[in-house]
Amino acid sequence: MNKIGAVFSGQGSQYVGMGKELCENFSVAKETFQEANEKLKFDLMKLCFEGDENELKRPENCQPAVLTLSTAFYRVFSNEFGIKPRIFAGHSLGEYSALTCEGSVSFSDALAMVKKRGELIGKAATTTDGTMAAIIDINSDIIEDYCNERKNDSGILSVSNYNTEKQTVISGNVGLVDEAAKYFENIGATVKRLNVTGGFHSLLLSDAAVKFKSFLEDYEFLDPKQEVISNTNGLPYKNGKDIKEKLVKQIVQPVKWVDTMNYFLRTRIDTVIEFGPKKTLRNFFRSLDQKLSTFSYDDPENFNEVRKQLKDASIIAEQYRDFIQRCISIIACTKNNAINEDMYKKNVIDTCEEIRSIEKSIITYDSNTLELCRRVLQLTQTALDTKMIPQIEREERFKELIVKSGNYELESMIDRFCRVL
Known part of the structure; x- marks a missing residue:
């Protein structure tokens, strides 16, 4: 466990009760939630611990919630061991957690960003006819070709997430996504319709991206000291300006998570730890290379194993x-x-x-x-x-x-x- 890569969960991983036990056991985690409460001007801690699931699921709530828990997990890890990961990466929303924990942006500013991002995406979702579906066990090239052939002036259909070699997510207008789902099911794929309110990471959110770009003009990012991987190309950010530009593009472009994971492997990372709710990214890495040591800090068994090893x-x-x-x-x-x-x-x-x-x-x-x-x-x-x-x-x-x-x-x-x- 010498070369550690840190990854941060995205939207959709949230659940009621997340962070409660962590805050009961670690004061730095509780302080992180309290800091979020003060910045957001509402009780995020209560919403995460015992709130309504539908209220937590709203983009303007779940995005700061996931950011806060991810940051709390990382602060617990950092305070306890003092270890600094070699590489940071986050899936979609998780990219803000990665930039926060690496030090390129303050937690306070990141909260403001994801709150606004969630509001803009949530509003766009109510004004566009969008949805998403995960296509499993079909090569992404075939899915790309299908999307390129079917999209037209009357609708949008595109790949939104390259999650693993076997899982690709499509995004677009409901009718086109439903047609695609039926087509791929008929040729042997497993298709999972995602419980989302819009067609994220697609041109359906173009208006939200324009408004978010204007919002980010009031903020600055520091040049990363460690490598932070961008979702848009699976490569490290060059500087603070590059971060700002790519975070806007990320709203309408696909998450290239396979490229991100392959970058981890090329740099010989031997351990990957996921900070955030659930263990989706940990499982993505396990599907890529079973030789990697992979852990999720939200998994009690993983959490204890990491602590046991690093105390050696x-x-x-x-x-x-x-x-x-x-x-x-x-x-x-x-x-x-x-x-x-x-x-x-x-x-x-x-x-x-x-x-x-x-x-x-x-x-x-x-x-x-x-x-x-x-x-x-x-x-x-x-x-x-x-x-x-x-x-x-x-x-x-x-x-x-x-x-x-x-x-x-x-x-x-x-x-x-x-x-x-």
């Missing part, structure tokens, strides 16, 4: 050894501009040997581990000084260490170190 000091130590290996790699991969061979041997070759000795000494995590890592940073700086690496390049190398630290304690330590360079 030897597993935590892996993160610190990985950091030390990155330091060695930085020293080895930077160009040598040094002239004095004796200094080079002493401050580069011998320094690397000392760093490797420190790495071997870290068997389990204890109170001295962070201090050893601080010593490694000092040795790395000495080696880079000796190799006469330009200051700008040095700063970039240390920023790379921060991004790939995978640990909030390490990130803070590296950041403090860089401030006094």
